[in-house]
Amino acid sequence: MIIGLDMMGGDYAPLEAVKGIALYLSSSNNQATIVLIGQQEKINPLLEEYKIPKDKIQVVHAAEVIDMHEHPTKALKEKKQSSISIGFYQLATGKMDAFISAGNTGAMLVGALFSIKALEGVIRPTISTIIPKVNGKTGLLLDVGLNADCKPEQLNQFATMGTVYAQTILGIENPRTALMNVGEEEGKGNILAQAAYPMLKENKHIHFTGNIEGRDVLMDKADVMVCDGFTGNIVLKMAESIYEISKQRNISDEYFNRFNFENYGGTPVLGVAKPVIIGHGISGATAFMNMILLAQKMLEKDVMNKMSANLAS
């Protein structure tokens, strides 16, 4: 199992990535070889300093870096020697099984969409987010921004993929899957939600529990919550702001602290053939470790093939 890590991505690159690798390698559960992609001259001294064992890693030199604010497609086209470009090349050519970066999100998305294949039958890949539930549980919301406009068939695919992810990665045996909507009854909503509802009802790979409303997002009413990426992105960013506000106002609450998305590692792109995980720019060592562990778990649990099987039948 070979997991590639962009060492140049994120606000604290490459230091926090190196520290994250050290944490991962010292965990009892480290099963993968890590491919470190980035500027050797910056990485190597840190590998010495943090005493990273050489047999567990490979370093692949990447002379260039795509900055956080560069235009994704332009940067990928012009910076062929960037860590993200090289990462996707390695992934596409089978030299790695998964790729992780906390760098330019747009470039990661464009790379995931165009460098590697989508799973057979997937209309468009999707990105999801963990949503902390007030009773301590954890839900999954998708799409959160990759698909601003959706067809109902896409929402139905998000439900199938989200269900597999919730089962295999979040450990929810029979996840309740619901449609984000403006009312509980069937027939409510915009044209998209109205058209998606009957498809979700017929989807035999999910346990569809109907519509949920904005007030239910943080409550334990559904495990997998599907919506178009416009709605999901606004919900996610609003949830993130709740944490910001609670910090600003010196509220120390265990629940609101769970909205510190820095801790979660990253967001996998679902619906592509291999795990691609996009980290927060402010990812620290723990986030990097968690992203490597997530990629490893996705490979161990064969998440992509399970999604593929359920999407096909």
Add this chain to the structure above:
Amino acid sequence: MIIGLDMMGGDYAPLEAVKGIALYLSSSNNQATIVLIGQQEKINPLLEEYKIPKDKIQVVHAAEVIDMHEHPTKALKEKKQSSISIGFYQLATGKMDAFISAGNTGAMLVGALFSIKALEGVIRPTISTIIPKVNGKTGLLLDVGLNADCKPEQLNQFATMGTVYAQTILGIENPRTALMNVGEEEGKGNILAQAAYPMLKENKHIHFTGNIEGRDVLMDKADVMVCDGFTGNIVLKMAESIYEISKQRNISDEYFNRFNFENYGGTPVLGVAKPVIIGHGISGATAFMNMILLAQKMLEKDVMNKMSANLAS
């Protein structure tokens, strides 16, 4: 100035409505005659009990009540003697200048859309909500559910109407109006947002400040925030749930307490010829007083005609 009040609407009808009238009449700012619409036999004893002066009010008997969970159009058709039906009839025939109810929201919306006229040029009326900002200010979000699917022209009208409302009612001199979106740059978003942006930029009746994201809703980044009713409804209900959660978790924070929407009175329907205000089902005396004061202010400030003028030119 004659303001009609549905005495049978809301969870604590008619008691809290009567108490709200008492509060209004004891305020220094009471300028209107209140028309109380509802079951006389229930209202009259309370008017005695709360010593409501007879010269300030009129009682209009309504034998029937539309319950909170009745189907709006069906109920309005079948219950012609209900307080909501009679209220809209009085409003449409010029016997009242404004109508307020904390009853069946759907019936109030259907009534507002079909009993009274939309302002000239308005594609569809809209409902908004107050959004408390973390720095103490107050924003306006619209649409919050009346128009699940919107055309870009509607979003542009929401901006115009929201700007007038923010100026005249919220007292914000030059409100910053922004488009809810998934990114800050022009060109971001779903098809609707992409099409609305250039219209908003050209709109001479607003001070357009560009896109805002989900993280900005609670921050003081824009005063008037426009979006389709699907998105807005989910944002509003999520904001309401923040208050619920802060109560559940025994967090007593001045800011989160401002999300107790019970205190705000009600939501006016914008884009119709006369003020129609829809209250929360759990409205108490203060909310009823606030709704009467809001209707009075909307009439005093001639909000509808100002909107009409800006929409026309």
